[in-house]
Amino acid sequence: MSDPIIRMMNIEKHFGSVIALAGVTVEVYAGECHCLLGDNGAGKSTFIKTMSGVHKPTKGQIEFEGQPLQFDDPRDAIAAGIATVHQHLAMIPLMSVARNFFMGNEPVKKVLGINFFDHAYADRVTMEEMRNMGISLRGPNQAVGTLSGGERQTVAIARAVHFGAKVLILDEPTSALGVRQTANVLATIDKVRKQGIGVVFITHNVRHALAVGDRFTVLNRGRTLGTALRGDISSEELQDMMAGGQELATLEGSLGGTV
Template sequence: MTMTTAPIIELRDVSKSFGSVTALTNINIAVEPGEVHCLLGDNGAGKSTLIKILSGVYQPTTGEIRIDGQPKVLATPRAALDEGIATVFQDLAMIPLMSITRNFFLGREPTTGYGPLRRIDMKTADRIAFGELAKIGIDIKDPQQAVGTLSGGQRQCVAIARAVYHGARVLILDEPTSALGVHQASTVLRYIVQARASGLGVIFITHNIHHAYPVGDKFTLLNRGTSVGTFRKDQITEMEVLDIMAGKRELKALEATLNEVNLPG
């Protein structure tokens, strides 16, 4: 008998309203371990609202969130982190003038000593930060250098490695490649593949299908707060995803309607 594993995180018929404005309607998403689930949509599609629901900033108006098959209320971002759901936002929540090590731990530094003599164990912190970044191919000379001296792609990888080290089971990445060049974007995409290989579930939010398709396993397409559908990679081509995002289906339907109206008769 084949055993089935519940998704790490699942949204069931989730909707979100702000007064009379409906931001999301009946969204269904399930993220499995060792899977990259891409959320695709243009500006205004509802991606930001969905991220905030997944990360505990907002709660759904209707519908439910399930973690490992069990209904959960993610009342705060802390509650989401406690469930192993880590979100790396576009601003990365980093302090450019602080060191790589301090940004890597940022309030969770290892300590040594007791009572009034307790202090940050910087030697251990440096060793861990250096080792974790080396694992993903980020070669730094000194973990005490300011994180602002790193490239955009390297800073993204520091933020992702930080989340993984501190126990993330699901990584939610908010447009991680949007402001990066080709080489820097490839660094981030390579690490997404590494995270998937280690058994994490990855939610990759982007509007760039050319970055999403090579690494994605599933694709959920959002349009004005609704889901156009979820497709496995073997069910849809990159060009078909692009056509849906560009609204070509809607344009073709409108064209057919106008042709019917204009028929003589």
């Protein structure tokens, strides 16, 4: 196996006396979907914020493409090729899909020496990239607010891929979606992985993780409980690890019954 795109080694993050991460190690390889699972408060959000440059680790080391790297802010991570699609998408519902797609990276053309937004280029690229992800828009001027939740997630993912993401972090992308929309997003994740991009899929839903995941890391109270390959762990075992299986077993034994 080739070297990982990004390696997070023994990452700790302290907020005063609160230890949010207590030595987490995760590796992400090109063309794989690495699922990061854990219940609320497990440390998932703090970890991805550390990976994406929002937080600096208190201890530990980050290697990106084999080189030690320190992100001073999220722009450094984005420049390196680490893109994050948050659960609450940074989109403007009344603006068109094309305008949202290129927001912050507007293509321009000069007319009489003056820069104008290049609508033709933006429209063409938006339609092409969305078709590549399996989404058929009515047109590039369709308002984002008219899209389903799953389609909006796909717009955000397609945008990150187009602008050169090498590692794509997806923060609970299926948490608020219905069955059909969830299936569409999972299919999009599979397409992205097949393009050689490393995907970090943060979720607390074991079924969604097993549908697309290649490796699975479970966090519990800021610690890594282990990483398993697809086929080496069952959904029951993953669920048990997320719920603190050893703690439950100890409690069951002390009560002499089933919790």
